[in-house]
Amino acid sequence: MREINGVNNFVVKFANVNGTGSASANHLFAKAIFRMGIPVSPRNIFPSNIQGLPTWYEVRVSSKGYLGRRGGVDLMVCVNPQSMEQDIASIDPGGYFLYDSTKPLAQHLRRDDIHFFSIPLTEMCMREFDNPRLRQLLRNVVYVGALAALLNLKFSILKDLLNDQFKRKQELISSNVHALEMGYQFATENFDCPLPIRLEQGGDVAPHIRESEHILMNGNTAAALGAIYGGATVAAWYPITPSTSVIDAFSTYAERLRIDAGSGKRNYAIVQAEDELSAMGMVVGASWNGARAFTATSGPGLSLMSEFLGLAYFAEVPVVLINVQRSGPSTGMPTRSQQSDILAAAYASHGDTKQVLVFPATPRECFDMTVESFHLAEQLQTPVIMMSDLDLGMNDWMSPALEWDDDSTMDRGKVLDAEALDKAEDWGRYRDVDGDGICYRTLPGTHPDKGAFFTRGSSKDPFAVYSESGEDYVQNVDRLLRKFETAKNLVPAPKTHRPIEVKKPKTKLKLGALFFGTSASPAYEAVEMLADEGYPIDTMRIRAFPFHHELDQFIHDRDLVFVIEQNRDGQMRRLIINECEIPPGKLMPVLNYSGTPITARNIARKIRETLKTKSADVVALHPEKA
Amino acid sequence: MSYIKPKFRHPRLPINTLGYTVADYDGAISTLCAGCGHDSISAAIRNACFLSSIPPHRIAKLSGIGCSSKMPTYFMGRSHGFNSVHGRMPSVATGASLANRELTYIGVSGDGDTASIGIGQFVHLVRRNVNMTYIVANNGCYGLTKGQVSATADLGTVSKYGTANQFEGIDIASLALLQGASLVARSFSGDKEQLEPLIRGAMAHKGFAFIDVVSPCVTFNNHAGSTRSYTETREHLDAMPLDFVPMREEIRTHYAAGTGQNVTLHDGSVIHLHKTGTDYRTNDRVAALNALQAAQEEDRILTGLLFLDPNSQDLNRNLNLATRPLNELGKNELCPGSRVLNSINEGLR
Structure with missing residues (x-):
């Protein structure tokens, strides 16, 4: 029978029941691979539920450092009878299936093109441990021990990680290490270890990974740290998956890093609002009053916040919103990932609006772009929405280490203080003095008799006086367009690579x-797969809206451009x-909207098919190339 | 605005302790209907701020949407104002007060703004005890959209169009009491003697101060059959007269001991309640609720200071917020720097 080969290149998937502690055991497995210096990307694929439903965890190992999903499964670890049939069916031919054999495997589930490894996990834990909860938790650790033997995972690293995790709780460390050893010993005694898919420390690993410092971190935590470093002082929010952990992490870091040394009081405020409407209202109020404020939400919250986003756009109040996208519309699939809020965010609110968006692709960018969002929001005096998603926000990603330049400054944008107000002649809140569409703000309480104005969602003249004159209105909304044009040069530029x-x-x-x-x-x-097949494709990674002029040029210079994204309607x-x-x-959509992150194989297949079937149309579009 | 206010001031106009005249607390000319109760409230707010010598630029005025929410334009032109989203002023005010705890926040809303879409934000604002004064100009109807009944309109009150209201009105003062507001008052826009000291007391109070002001709509709700017309309100009013004595000012002699009740606020100022024949105490929440209920049963409108807890913990204290306003903090206080970031990186390897 064929055996899948792969040194530092394979996909392991775990099938568990949620609420049984499997995610932390699976994370232990992934983190150990990361500590070996081998590129790894773990993904939790979980239900909107607390206990009892099927949950999966996919760990991809890629020597080249590809951290997205590849597609397919080489090794399945199954401790959930509920999903066993579909799990077995999903394994690539020549792959491996490791399962809890306490109950015998039904004969009809057997496949003769994959390899079966049976371990009586439940039985072993019943025998070794007395505490029922511990039996359930450690069953997961036993299979990690077995995987260490099967995949050549360094056992000492697993032990180090347990020590880190449980710190001084010696009792927990010894029971966990015992469980690891049970699995390891069972595998070495019963199976031919290691498998042809396996890990090799110091083996073939992409130089850009080997040569730079990497961390393992999720995007939400990185965004929260970005808010700390970006100088956010007010966070108002309403719990919603998958954005909740942004505020959880902000709270944890703030408690550590934002306590006033002298008084022990907080240099920040976090308010759990009654809903997303209120969360955004608080952000608008705090920003209007000169604090850096933000909120984090997901799809349904974005819909609720749209009214306030319109006010902030029109009244020109800075706002930072971290939108961690999930599958919509409505409740959709709340624990599944998508990139489907692009249009709702870009044009959030009724009336003519255009919102500034940034698109991070790594935790490092979640950090950098959150910091940048606070600068941009104040520079441009408008909402900035960071478009993360569940996959990036909630999963651990191997990412370049975070960096900070101590000489960097907090750019508060065009704000007039009392001194500047004294000097200013003919100041008007909405006068475009510099011609870039960005006007000068004042904060409440600044000057005894200068700079006061009325902030409102209704139309006004350049001096912030209520106005229903069509001329004033047109002048104002045209200036807002000018400001959006200015934004093109301030937002993160797209990234291109030298073509393969x-x-x-x-x-x-x-x-x-x-x-x-x-x-x-x-x-x-x-793109690399297709290059190997003879299709050269140039790439551009979009990092912000408004789009950079380079994007127009990129499309203009090409015959056919694939737009790869994770939603049904090709929103980007x-x-x-x-x-x-x-x-x-010219723009061909390449889409995935199943809720599980898009895979490289899927993208390659769709582009390949398009190139076969659509090339005739393209030729018709560009007759000179025929 | 089609009119410009004259800049001329009488040289002997009284000045407050800051040297400002009451004209320094003026706003733009009102565009509300002539005789609108709201204009009296604007004047009372202006006078209260003048009398209490609050620097105009240290006041922030916030409102939602509706006739009432236009009011902040018509007082204190030297203060920043924010005319926000319908019913959502409470959240904007909460955020603003977190950003700078040193300003005086005055929220102005209406019954349409507070008791309908805004009722959720209103009760949460109350329970958070945000340090601000929240005034509702309550006329029982929608003015800007021409006379529809609002959620606070009494059962049976007849609208401009001749139909009787079929639904129970929401009593927002009772609601504020139930949700734990630390100062609750009711007043009447036509009773300047009571309203001004109430507003001064509310601004001196550290915590959420709520004043529900019956403010008749001359255009859409001032006819026979309406329970909220000027005539009806005046005829059914049970007003508890009071005065406000700012901190460090001696209580003037004509409030002799035994003729009323003095309530001392957090900052040392005093609200003096005149003797009314009842022995109403402002420190009893249950009694306040009962009094409102009893008045309603008898078709009376009870006005005055209904409840006050001068020692309540406001949101700033509950959040253990730094004394320095958050909007004044800079990079040094806010950004932990590269050394800390490197150690965070270390923990993620």
Whole structure:
């Protein structure tokens, strides 16, 4: 029978029941691989439930450092009878299936093209441990021990990690280590270890991984740290998966890093609001009054906040919103990932609005872009929405270490203090003195008789006086467009890479691929797969809206551009069509909206199919290339 | 605005301890209907701030949407104002007060703004005890959209269109009491003698101060059959007269001991309640609720200071917020720097 091979290149998937402590055992497994210096990307695929439903955890190992999902499963670890049938069916031919054999496997589930490894996990734990909860928890640790033997995972690292995790709780350390050893011993005695898929420390690993400092961190924690470093002092929020952990982490770091040394009081405020409407209202109020304030939410919260986002856009109040996207519309699949709030965020609110968006692709970018969002919001005096997603926000990603420049300054934008107000002649809150669409703000309480004005959602003249004059209105909204144009040069620019050289290209078409956020890593991988097959594709990773001029040029210079994203309607593609002067037919959607993150294989397959079936249309579009 | 107020001031206009005249607390000319109760409230707020010598620029005025929410334009032009979203002023005020705990916050709302879409935010504002004065100009109807009944309109009151209200009105003063508001008062826009000292007391109070002001709508709710017209309100009013004595000022002699009740606020100022024949105490929440209920049963409108807890913990204290306003903190206080970040990185390896 065929055996899947792969040194430092494979996918392990765990099938568990939620609420049984499996995620922490699976995380232990992934973190140990990371400590070996081998690129790894763990993903929790979990239900909207606390206990009793199927949950999966996928660990991808990739020597080249591809951290997106590859697609397919090489080794399945199954301790959940509920999902066993579909789990067995999902394994690639030649793959491996490790299961709890306390209850015998039903004969009809057997496949003759994969390898079965049976371990009586429950039985072993019943025998060894008295405490019922411990039996359940340690069952997961036993299979991690077995995997250490099967995959050549360094046992000492696992022990180190347990020591770190449980600190001084010696009792827990020894029971966990015992469980690991039970699994390890069972595997070495009963199976041919290690498997052809395995880990090799110091083996073939991409130089960009080997040569730089990496950390394992989730995007939400990174964003929370970004809020700390970005100088946020007010956080108002309402709990919603998958954004809740942004505020949890902000609270943890703030308790540590934001206590006034002299008084023991807090240099920050966190308010759990009654709903997202209120959370955004508090952010608007605090920002209006000169604090850096933010909130974090997800789809339904974004809908609720849209009214306030319109006010903040029109009244020009800085706002930072971290939107961790999940599957919509409505409740959708609340614990599954998507990139489907693009249009709702870009045009949030009724009336003519355009909101500034940034798209992080790694935890490092979640950190950097959150800091940047606070600068941008104050520079531009407008909402800035950071478009993360569940996959990036809640999963641990191997990421370049976070960096901070101590010489960096907090750019508070155009705010007039008392002295500046004394000097200012003819100040008007909405006068475009500099021609960049950005006017000068004042904060309440600054000056005894200068600079007071009325902030409102209704139309006004340049001096902030209520006005229903069509001329005033048009002048104001046109200036807002000018400001959006200014934003193009301030927001993060798109990233391009040197194209992969293809010796004998199968096509004469100039191909490109556009993507953003968590679609990036699998997109790069797919592009490499396709380059190997003879299809050269140039890439551009979009990092912000408004779009940079480079994006127009990129599309203009190519015959066909694939837009890779995770929603049904190709929302980024539509946004580009809406905002750029380009023929829509050039942009081909490559979509995944199943709720589980897009895979490299899926992207490659769809592009391949498109190139086969659509090339005739493209030729018709560009007759000179025929 | 089609009119400009004259800048000329009489040289002997009284000045407050800051050297300001009452005109320094003026706003733009009102565009509300002539005779609107709201204009009297604006004047009372202006006078209260003048008398209490609050620097105009250290006041922030916040409102929602509706006739009432236009009011902040018509007083204190030297204060920043924020005319926010319908019913959502409470959240904006909460955020603003967190950003700078040193300003005086005055929220102005209406019955449509507070008791309908805003009722959720209102009760949460109350229970958080945000340090601000929240005034509702309560006329029982929607003015800007031309006379629909509001959620605070009494059962059976007849609208401009001749139909009787079929639903129970929401008593927002009782609601505030139930949710633990630390100062609750009711007044009448036509009773300046009572309203001004109430507003001064509310501003001196550390915590959430709520004043529900019956403020008749001359255009849409001032006819026979309306329970909220000027005539009806005046005829049914049970007003508890009171005065406000700022801190460090001696209580003037004509409030002789035994003729009323003195309630001392957190900052040392005093609200003096005149003797009314009843022995109403302002420190009893249950009694306040009963008094409101009893008045309603008898078709009376009870006004005055209904409840006060001068020692309540406001949101700033509950959050253990730094004494220095958050909006004054800079990079040094807020950004932990590279050394800390490196150690955080270390923990993630």
